Amino acid sequence: MNTWDNIERLVSSEGNVEKFVFSTDNAVAESVLYRYPTYDVRTVICCSTQSGCPVGCRFCGAGDNFARNLTTEEIVSQSVYLLDLIEKEHGVTDIENLQIMFMSMGEPMLNQKRLVEAIEQLHEKYPHAALLVSTSGPNVSYDAFFDVAQRIDTVGLQFSVHESTDQARDELIPFKRKLTLEQIAQRGERFHELTSRPPFFNYCVHEGNDTAEDVKRLAKLFNPDIWRATISVICERDETMKAAHDRQRELTSAFSAKMDEAGFTTRVFNPAGQDDIGGGCGQLHYVQEWMRNNPDKVRPSVGHNLPIIHAS
């Protein structure tokens, strides 16, 4: 493949999850490949849409620096490379449940034109793949995305909500040009109206946002008849997703039960196999190192000088 000059591969000790770091002289991207429990039963790929990220979420290793938008080819090539690899190494050509998620490094809606082109190309190549976009909700037009979501019925949408008030969310996600929670609720309902598919919201639970009041606020904003909820945990920049999950397992199940009671259909994010290869987006040391070594190719993101938020 000529799209990337270099590809690094990291395999978890359990072998269920692998991370890949793709780089050229002026950009770095990362993808994660999961099998549940085997590639032919269920394969999940998380791919990047930007190199670094301008949004600056305080828990995210990609949030300090932004290099550039990835090209359509660079976005598509990550999934193609991984699917070719599992065909070559495991002989898997027919996957029962294939999900490609635009939720590794970068904010997909800030690279929407290329995101849409990537969705179209990936759908043509893998017509049965679920193509899921996870966004922090920048305040831009979502028309191009809504258009492709209407044409391709395997396209899904998830918002990273993480907090039940705008004030708390502002601390976590300092990017100014973002939708309020109420505006996110409206965009999700619009997606539902146009596609008849449920939008999801992701909520990172911690000891400061797990009360009945939080659930009440969420249920008021996000109609449980329309929305589905994903419950996960905040992963520190220097810990693995699995370590964060183990640390806060009780918290997530207790909160998930409260959400169920409020009428939500919830799923708890399962970090299966993420034992020793870095947690969420941009947490690979290689990516961090690439950013440090290429100061002339990156610019600081909005939250660069703000303190890192640690899960309580």
Ligand code: SF4
């Ligand atoms: S969590 Fe996503 S949107 Fe936030 S800084 Fe990281 S990559 Fe960007």
